[in-house]
Amino acid sequence: MRDNILLIIAGAALATYLPRAIPFLVGFPEKIPGFLRRLLSVMPVAALGALIFPAVLLSFPERPAAGIAGVAAAALVAWLRGGLIIPVLSSILSAYVILSI
Amino acid sequence: MLQSSFRQGLLQGVPIFIGYFPAAVAFGLLARNGGLDFFAVLLFSMTNFAGASQFLALNLILSGAALYEIITGVLLVNLRYLLMSASLRPKLRCGFLLRGLAAFGNTDEVFAVASLRGSYLEPRYMAGIEAVAYAGWVSGTVTGYLFGAVLPGPIQAAVGGTLYALFAALLVPEVKREGRNLVVAGLAAAINCIMVYGVGLSIGWSFVVALIAAALFGAFYIPASPEYREAV
Numbered sequence: 001m002r003d004n005i006l007l008i009i010a011g012a013a014l015a016t017y018l019p020r021a022i023p024f025l026v027g028f029p030e031k032i033p034g035f036l037r038r039l040l041s042v043m044p045v046a047a048l049g050a051l052i053f054p055a056v057l058l059s060f061p062e063r064p065a066a067g068i069a070g071v072a073a074a075a076l077v078a079w080l081r082g083g084l085i086i087p088v089l090s091s092i093l094s095a096y097v098i099l100s101i
Numbered sequence: 102m103l104q105s106s107f108r109q110g111l112l113q114g115v116p117i118f119i120g121y122f123p124a125a126v127a128f129g130l131l132a133r134n135g136g137l138d139f140f141a142v143l144l145f146s147m148t149n150f151a152g153a154s155q156f157l158a159l160n161l162i163l164s165g166a167a168l169y170e171i172i173t174g175v176l177l178v179n180l181r182y183l184l185m186s187a188s189l190r191p192k193l194r195c196g197f198l199l200r201g202l203a204a205f206g207n208t209d210e211v212f213a214v215a216s217l218r219g220s221y222l223e224p225r226y227m228a229g230i231e232a233v234a235y236a237g238w239v240s241g242t243v244t245g246y247l248f249g250a251v252l253p254g255p256i257q258a259a260v261g262g263t264l265y266a267l268f269a270a271l272l273v274p275e276v277k278r279e280g281r282n283l284v285v286a287g288l289a290a291a292i293n294c295i296m297v298y299g300v301g302l303s304i305g306w307s308f309v310v311a312l313i314a315a316a317l318f319g320a321f322y323i324p325a326s327p328e329y330r331e332a333v
Contacts, residue, residue, distance in 0.1 A: 013148040015176040021204035023186035038320040046315040049286030056265040074266035078273035091266030095259035
């Protein structure tokens, strides 16, 4: 387990550093071909969707509703007033309320 | 002048610190509850310095995914940095080593703030903003690992959902900017759920499949709104 975890951490570090560094170090065309740019530009949004579901349901196995309430509260507050901190705090609060009922 | 660009960087890093800290607390707490030892968790945050991909990797580790599944998932989540770094590159005028160092701290939030800066990006400015952001991420991780367990049970459980709240709060402005993004995100979420619950694929591969399928479909089959098409 221990060796494996260090290998995972090192691999993940590399898989994070390289995409950040390659354009800085060896140059990356600023004018990326249209199809690639379109694909890369929707990638973060697709990633966010797939990161939220179904993981949020799995992370509250006893009461998935708490996960949904938390995400919904964060989205609502982010929509109304933007930012990251208040939406996150609202989500903790609403998940807490559902979990304590 | 040089001195003041470092200070500007430090000051502009403060909101990032405040945003990273609770997310990193959640990371430290989740990792501890998942049975990782302190040294590994600290090393994780110190060497990766990445929000979404660290949580993804942690989820995959805890669900027993294989090494190559984890690395593939992390790499895919991080491909977006190619675009971000490529767009910052012309504003960086410093040597190879400093550029290599600046790349390490080019997180989403650092990028967002730095790219709004009109002038070119002095190395000292980048050092300032990245140092503060890094301090927030690492100190939050340590705090979450060491002290997260003193929180009452339901609050601990609720904090476990912090990450998803953070993702949702990052997604909302993208959806406001471009309605198509909601369809892409929803599609990715739906495919991922079907793969996990229906097909029974491991969460590592299902993430990879959902991400690629939704991005391909979104990029080529869902028309962007006219204003957005002009912006890109």
